Amino acid sequence: MAPTGLWLIGARGSVATTAVTGLLALRSGVVPPVGCVSAQQEFRDVPLPEWDEIRVGGHDIVDTPLEKRAELLTDSGVIPHRVFEAVRPTLSEVERDIRPGYHPATHSGTQADAARTLTDDITAFARRHGLARVVVVNVSSTEPVFPDLPEHDDLGALEAAMAVPGRTVLPPSSVAAYAAVRAGCPFVDFTPSTGLRLPALRELARRGGIPYAGSDGKTGETLVRSTLAPLFTTRALTVRSWAGTNLLGGGDGLTLADSEHAGSKLASKGRGLSTLLGQEVTAPLHIDNVPDLGEQKIAWDHVSFEGFLGARMSMQFTWTGYDSSLAAPLVLDLTRFAAAAQAAGETGPLAPLAFFFKDPMGSTEHRLAEQFAALSSWAGTL
Numbered sequence: 001m002a003p004t005g006l007w008l009i010g011a012r013g014s015v016a017t018t019a020v021t022g023l024l025a026l027r028s029g030v031v032p033p034v035g036c037v038s039a040q041q042e043f044r045d046v047p048l049p050e051w052d053e054i055r056v057g058g059h060d061i062v063d064t065p066l067e068k069r070a071e072l073l074t075d076s077g078v079i080p081h082r083v084f085e086a087v088r089p090t091l092s093e094v095e096r097d098i099r100p101g102y103h104p105a106t107h108s109g110t111q112a113d114a115a116r117t118l119t120d121d122i123t124a125f126a127r128r129h130g131l132a133r134v135v136v137v138n139v140s141s142t143e144p145v146f147p148d149l150p151e152h153d154d155l156g157a158l159e160a161a162m163a164v165p166g167r168t169v170l171p172p173s174s175v176a177a178y179a180a181v182r183a184g185c186p187f188v189d190f191t192p193s194t195g196l197r198l199p200a201l202r203e204l205a206r207r208g209g210i211p212y213a214g215s216d217g218k219t220g221e222t223l224v225r226s227t228l229a230p231l232f233t234t235r236a237l238t239v240r241s242w243a244g245t246n247l248l249g250g251g252d253g254l255t256l257a258d259s260e261h262a263g264s265k266l267a268s269k270g271r272g273l274s275t276l277l278g279q280e281v282t283a284p285l286h287i288d289n290v291p292d293l294g295e296q297k298i299a300w301d302h303v304s305f306e307g308f309l310g311a312r313m314s315m316q317f318t319w320t321g322y323d324s325s326l327a328a329p330l331v332l333d334l335t336r337f338a339a340a341a342q343a344a345g346e347t348g349p350l351a352p353l354a355f356f357f358k359d360p361m362g363s364t365e366h367r368l369a370e371q372f373a374a375l376s377s378w379a380g381t382l
Contacts, residue, residue, distance in 0.1 A: 002132030004049040004339045006332075007122055007185065009176045010140030011058025011098045014078070014250060014295060015190070017069040018328035019139070020094050021079055024087035026051040026332075031083060035329035037355075037375075038336045046379045047343070048336040057097030057125045059118060059176070060140075061106075066098065067091045076250075076295045078322050097125055101140075102175050104168050111175055112162040118179035126183075135338045136180035136187050137331055138173055138214075143193040146171040151200070158200040174198060181205050181212075186338040189214030190331060192359065206348065211341045213334065213350040216358040219326035220319050221246060221299035222272055226368040228303075228317075229276035238306040241282040242273060245300045248323070249293035272358050276366045297323045330356050337379065344382045352378035 006023075008016040025031045033039035038048055070091060074084040099121045102114040126134050151157040151169050161169040162178075170178065173193035180187040181196070181204050189195035189212075196202060196212050205212055218226065221244060232239050274280050299319040307313055334356055341350055349362025355371035365371055 001047055001049040001053060001339070001343065003053050003055060003130060004335070005122075005126055005129065005131040005134030006054050006056045006335045007125065007134050007136045007180075008056065008058035008331075009101065009136065009138040009173070010060055011056075012060040012062055012064055012066055012069050013139055013141070014069070014073060014324040015139040015327045015331065016058065016060075017066060017073055018078055018324040019331040020056050020066065020091070021070050021073075021083065021087055022328050023051060023054060023056065023332055024090050024094075025083050028086060030086045033329070035326070036333055037330070038333040042376045043379050046340060046382055048340050051332075054332075054335065055097075055125075055129045055131060056094045057099070057121075059099055059101035059121065061101040061103045063100075066095045073295065073324065078295050078324050097128075102172050104172065110163050110165050111168065111170055112159065115162065115175050115179045115182065118176060119182045122179065122183040122185060133339055133342055134183070134185045135335045135342075136176070136183075136185045137335060138176060138187070138189045138191055138193070138195055139327070139331060140173065140176075140191060140193070142191050143171050143173055146174075146194050152198040153200060155200040155203045158198075170194075170198075174201060177201055177212075178204065181208055181210050184208060184210065186210060186342050187212045187214075188334045188338055188353075190217040190327065190334070192216035197361065209347045211338060211346045211348060211350050212361070213338060213353040214357060214359075214361050217327050217330055218356060218358045219323055219330065220297055220321060221301065222358045223368070224299075224317060224319055225273060225301070226276060226366050226371075228315075229273065230367045230369070232303075232305055233276070233278060239277050239281055240304045240306055240312075241284075241302075242277075242304075243283065243302045244285045246285070246287045246297065247290045247293060247300075248287070248297040249289065249291045250295045250323075272366045275364060295322050295324060297321060340379075340382045346382075 073079045107114050151161045171194050173195045177187050177196040187196050273283050303315045351362035352375045354360030354363035355375045
């Protein structure tokens with residue numbers, strides 16, 4: 001396949017840094033593609049960009065060098081020392097393609113100006129490296145829920161409002177999505193933030209014939225839920241409640257300790273569970289910041305269910321992992337699939353990529369096995 005760009009929003013964050021380090025390691029043969037769905041046998045004949053055909057750049061509002069971020073992740077156990085040392089010299093090449101991102105608190109112009117700068121950065125990146133296409137993936141921190149505004153329903157009104165000095169009509173994730181579409185790039189939202197999920201922005205994508213996917217990458221607790229919930233429904237067992245607690249440290253823990261930021265994440269998780277079970281169910285979910293865990297994430301779930309003759313039973317499970325290690329290969333998978341989709345002329349929401357998300361756009365299917373079957377079938381048509 002032709003050279004492809006991966007443009008990361010939040011390019012110096014934990015997920016992005018792990019994805020970049022992993023890509024460089026895969027490219028040099030230091031590690032096998034464990035955790036990469038697109039590297040499985042089912043997709044061997046799909047025209048996906050190879051690891052050495054993917055060039056990386058991105059936006060970020062922090063200026064900690066990528067090498068330093070990778071070093072910190074190495075010290076925390078996410079990246080093996082031998083991998084870090086093997087790719088360390090090439091991290092600076094990616095660093096040269098990272099540009100300042102948009103932050104409403106520090107940007108002095110209009111949102112239209114900000115979007116124009118972001119678009120220019122992406123198109124310059126593609127031109128500089130002779131890329132056939134660039135996939136933009138949002139892996140930035142989860143935003144607070146943004147209020148609905150009338151301008152979100154009409155593209156003309158939205159663009160007019162974006163040009164008004166001092167007006168903040170879009171959250172940063174949606175400014176990034178707007179810029180990506182204007183640059184002609186597929187947009188993938190790995191976060192539960194607003195992103196492209198506004199009628200006006202979807203209309204912009206439709207007019208441009210742009211494919212997109214999201215939202216909120218499915219890496220841990222929800223991945224397990226999407227596998228276990230069908231167990232109860234297919235065996236005609238009634239789930240009475242499904243309670244969960246998430247313990248996490250690092251940047252995500254700090255961000256999601258704020259109830260405003262956690263709101264979209266909790267809503268995303270809740271929608272998927274009720275759809276999986278085919279009914280509304282009592283499902284309290286807590287997200288707690290435990291700094292001592294560092295980059296680790298622990299999810300504990302308690303499921304109360306009813307069986308034959310009203311027998312009350314329960315199941316519990318604990319999932320412990322490094323979220324960045326689970327998310328990073330999926331970012332690479334989504335880049336490869338989105339690039340292939342655009343090359344094949346696909347437009348609009350890429351429903352078969354629901355396999356990767358908690359709250360998939362263009363699909364109401366949440367059962368993991370069915371999602372994987374749909375992904376495999378679709379990929380075979382590319």
